[in-house]
Amino acid sequence: MAQKEITLLKGNEAIAHAAIRCGCDGYFGYPITPQSEVLETLAAEKPWETTGMVVLQAESEVASINMVYGGAASGKRVMTSSSSPGVSLMQEGISYLAGAELPCLIVNVSRGGPGLGTIQPSQADYFQTVKGGGHGDYRLITLAPASVQEMADFVDLAFELAFRYRNPAMILSDGAIGQMMEKVVLPPYKPRRTEEELIKECPWATTGRKGLRKPNIITSLELRSEEMEKVNLRLQAKYKEIQEKEVRYEEYMTDDAEYLIVAFGSAARISKKVIAIAREQGLKVGLLRPITLWPFPSKRISELGKKVKGILSLEINAGQMVEDIRLAVECNVPVKWYGRLGGIIPEPEEVVEELKKMTV
Amino acid sequence: MTQEIIISGFGGQGVLSMGKILAYAGLMEDKEVTWMPAYGPEQRGGTANVTVIVSDEPVSSPILSSYDTAIVLNQPSLEKFEPKVKPGGSLIYDGYGINVPPTRKDINVYRIDAMDTAAQLNMIKVFNMMVLGGLLKIHPVVEIESVLKALRKTLPERHHHLIPLNEEAIRKGMEIIQKQL
Structure with missing residues (x-):
C-alpha cells in the first residue's frame, strides 16, 4: 500500500483511518449520530488483523471512557469518540483521566442540545469542553478541525500533545465536518509502539514492574488536603506551560x-x-x-x-x-x-x- | 473556476450517490471538492439533498445560501431551490411529477425528462447518471472519463459490468439536454 494516499472521505471516516495509521492501540466507543461512521469505518477496516489495534463497541459511553482510562493507565494510545449527549455521559471519566494525568484522545462530533436535542450540527459544547464538563480544576487540550484534512491530521497531533503533557486531549468537531466529504491526504503509517518503546516513553505507566522498580500507582484520589493541593498546583503549572507553548x-x-x-x-x-x-x-x-x-x-x-x-x-x-x-x-x-x-x-x-x- | 451545485430530490433517487460520483470525478482531476449532505433521519421516499462544490481553489463554506446550479428532481425541491439559484445560474429539473414548473426568467432553465426516458429504456437504476449527463452537457464541470474512473473506484468490482450502462445513461442525458441548447 502506498504511504501517501489522496482520497475522498467523510470527516468521521478520516478520524478512523488516521487512528489506524498513527499507531493507535485501542478504540472504545458506542454509536451515536452524527459520529457513528468512526466506529463503522474501524469495524470495516479490521485493524486488529493488520496493526493489532483493538476496536471495541462498548455497552455504553460510560463503559467506553472507563476502558480508555484502563488503556491509558498502561501507557497505550487509546481513544473514544461520541457526540454531545454521549460526551456528557463521559464527563466523570474525563475528570478522572485529567486528575490521574492520563493521555488519551476523545473526539466529540457535536450536535445540537441541550438534552437529546437534535442530530444536526452545533458548536454548543464549547463551554463543556474548554471550561470543564466534569468536576474539578482541570483542562483539556482541545483541537478544533475545520476540514476533513484536519480531522485526519489532528488525531496524531492530539496523541502527541496528550503524551507530551500527560493530559487528555479532545478533538471538538461537529456534525457538518463529520458528515461532509472532502479530498484528504492520509498520513503515512506509523507502527504501534513496542512494549520497550512504551516503557521508555511512559515510565509512569502500569506496565508490570517485575520487581525491578517502585510500583506505579495511577489514581486521582488523594485524601490528604496538603498533598492534594500539591497535585493541583502541579496540574496548574502544567496547564500554564501548555498555554505558553501550544496555542495554535x-x-x-x-x-x-x-x-x-x-x-x-x-x-x-x-x-x-x-x-x-x-x-x-x-x-x-x-x-x-x-x-x-x-x-x-x-x-x-x-x-x-x-x-x-x-x-x-x-x-x-x-x-x-x-x-x-x-x-x-x-x-x-x-x-x-x-x-x-x-x-x-x-x-x-x-x-x-x-x-x-x-x-x- | 468554482461550481456550487445543489442536487435535491426524493430519498432513493440516487441524489447522494450522484453527488458523490461527481465529487469523486473532481478528485480524479485533482480539483478541490466538498460533498455536504443534508443528513438527518432520512429514509426512502423522504427528501434528500447534497451540496457539491468543485473548484480549482480551496473550498470555503460547505454551507451555501445560493448556488450556481440547482438540480431538482421533485416538486418540493423545485420550490425550495429555484429561488436559491444565482442570477444567470442554471436550473435543471426533471419533469416527472412537476405540477408547477419553474418561472424565473433570470436563470437558465433546462428540463430533463430522465425519469420517463429511463423508464422507457428500462434504465431506471441509472436514472441519476442520466441527470448527471445533463449537467455535464450544460457545465462540463468534469470530463466523462473522470466520471467513469470515479465509478470504477467507488463501485465494488462485482458491479463493474454495469459501468457501460452508466456511461450510456450519461450520454443519453447529454442528448436530451443537447436538444435544448
Missing part, C-alpha cells in the same frame, strides 16, 4: 482588516465565504480561527483587537466563545456574537448582514 491558530486576511471574525471549525469555513462577499462590498473583514480552543489564542486576539473597529464571534451556538474573546480584548473593542441554534447552520449572507450592522 490560523489568520486569514487580517493584514488590512477593519473588522475581525473569530470562528472555529465549520463556522470558520463559513466565515471565509462571508469575507469574500463582504470584501466584494467594500467591507474589509479578516478571520482569526482558533485551532486550539484551549489553550485559547487570547494574546493574538488582544493584539488584533487593537487594530480593528469591531469583532464578531461567529458560533453555531448561543454565544459561548464570545466570552473568552471579551476577556481577551478587555472590553477595548466592541465584541458581538452571531449564531444559529438547534442544528441550523448560519448561511454566509446572513452573517454579512450582521457585519454591516456593526459598521453603523
Whole structure:
C-alpha cells in the first residue's frame, strides 16, 4: 500500500483511518449520530488483523471512557469518540483521566442540545469542553478541525500533545465536518509502539514492574488536603506551560482588516465565504480561527483587537466563545456574537448582514 | 473556476450517490471538492439533498445560501431551490411529477425528462447518471472519463459490468439536454 494516499472521505471516516495509521492501540466507543461512521469505518477496516489495534463497541459511553482510562493507565494510545449527549455521559471519566494525568484522545462530533436535542450540527459544547464538563480544576487540550484534512491530521497531533503533557486531549468537531466529504491526504503509517518503546516513553505507566522498580500507582484520589493541593498546583503549572507553548491558530486576511471574525471549525469555513462577499462590498473583514480552543489564542486576539473597529464571534451556538474573546480584548473593542441554534447552520449572507450592522 | 451545485430530490433517487460520483470525478482531476449532505433521519421516499462544490481553489463554506446550479428532481425541491439559484445560474429539473414548473426568467432553465426516458429504456437504476449527463452537457464541470474512473473506484468490482450502462445513461442525458441548447 502506498504511504501517501489522496482520497475522498467523510470527516468521521478520516478520524478512523488516521487512528489506524498513527499507531493507535485501542478504540472504545458506542454509536451515536452524527459520529457513528468512526466506529463503522474501524469495524470495516479490521485493524486488529493488520496493526493489532483493538476496536471495541462498548455497552455504553460510560463503559467506553472507563476502558480508555484502563488503556491509558498502561501507557497505550487509546481513544473514544461520541457526540454531545454521549460526551456528557463521559464527563466523570474525563475528570478522572485529567486528575490521574492520563493521555488519551476523545473526539466529540457535536450536535445540537441541550438534552437529546437534535442530530444536526452545533458548536454548543464549547463551554463543556474548554471550561470543564466534569468536576474539578482541570483542562483539556482541545483541537478544533475545520476540514476533513484536519480531522485526519489532528488525531496524531492530539496523541502527541496528550503524551507530551500527560493530559487528555479532545478533538471538538461537529456534525457538518463529520458528515461532509472532502479530498484528504492520509498520513503515512506509523507502527504501534513496542512494549520497550512504551516503557521508555511512559515510565509512569502500569506496565508490570517485575520487581525491578517502585510500583506505579495511577489514581486521582488523594485524601490528604496538603498533598492534594500539591497535585493541583502541579496540574496548574502544567496547564500554564501548555498555554505558553501550544496555542495554535490560523489568520486569514487580517493584514488590512477593519473588522475581525473569530470562528472555529465549520463556522470558520463559513466565515471565509462571508469575507469574500463582504470584501466584494467594500467591507474589509479578516478571520482569526482558533485551532486550539484551549489553550485559547487570547494574546493574538488582544493584539488584533487593537487594530480593528469591531469583532464578531461567529458560533453555531448561543454565544459561548464570545466570552473568552471579551476577556481577551478587555472590553477595548466592541465584541458581538452571531449564531444559529438547534442544528441550523448560519448561511454566509446572513452573517454579512450582521457585519454591516456593526459598521453603523 | 468554482461550481456550487445543489442536487435535491426524493430519498432513493440516487441524489447522494450522484453527488458523490461527481465529487469523486473532481478528485480524479485533482480539483478541490466538498460533498455536504443534508443528513438527518432520512429514509426512502423522504427528501434528500447534497451540496457539491468543485473548484480549482480551496473550498470555503460547505454551507451555501445560493448556488450556481440547482438540480431538482421533485416538486418540493423545485420550490425550495429555484429561488436559491444565482442570477444567470442554471436550473435543471426533471419533469416527472412537476405540477408547477419553474418561472424565473433570470436563470437558465433546462428540463430533463430522465425519469420517463429511463423508464422507457428500462434504465431506471441509472436514472441519476442520466441527470448527471445533463449537467455535464450544460457545465462540463468534469470530463466523462473522470466520471467513469470515479465509478470504477467507488463501485465494488462485482458491479463493474454495469459501468457501460452508466456511461450510456450519461450520454443519453447529454442528448436530451443537447436538444435544448
